[in-house]
Amino acid sequence: MHLADGGWTTAYPIVPVLVGLWLAGLSYGDLRARTVPAWATVLPLALLGLLRTLVVPPDGAVVPGGVAVGFALLMILLSDSPAAVYPAGVAAFCAGLSGPQAQVLVGSWVAALVLTDVGLWGASDGKVLAVLTALYPDVRLVVTLSATLLVGSAVTLLRQRHHTGERRTFPAIPWLAVGTGLYLASSCQLSVLSFQ
């Protein structure tokens, strides 16, 4: 059984394959042009947001786990206005009542939005993080993704250390893909070990 998501990706083993293909396509676009089409990230986010709200809620209960995701979706829809803090607060409250999966999911969605607003990364990077944590609401995924982004930023700064006075950026989606691959590989290893 998969360790992170309550088993629904185990029931559909094609999910990791689809995630890999999706991340490979986005990484290609990111490496080539530093942009990806909005629909390629919005559609998975909307689909998984609705699934996590109504069909496979985090921590196994629509109330309060699914409700937390629903309010997190509303936060994203209202993200252009200050009113987004209200659904964000309700989502955080419901996630606190729910459990670790909802807390990781809502926390990472809030972080994805805030990091986009402060200019740390692009909106597509934030949406990719939100999709990944909706699929695998596990703190180990967040730690792995953070570590790979840290490595990516260090590599970029070391490779471009002679360039001065300009903003040094790097494509984040390939590093998110590497982190997801490492997470899935380590989850498989742990699953194998747990059966021995």
Place this chain on the structure above:
Amino acid sequence: MHFLRGTQAEADAGIVLIAGLVLICLVVLVACAATGASLGEL
């Protein structure tokens, strides 16, 4: 809708590095607080 319509996919290396290092420090501090250990004992 800026977040949903956005297509930009690049991160600022300097800010990510600083944010990552701050995050690591916070995790270490929280771990120390949770275990009751001092930083020197790590």
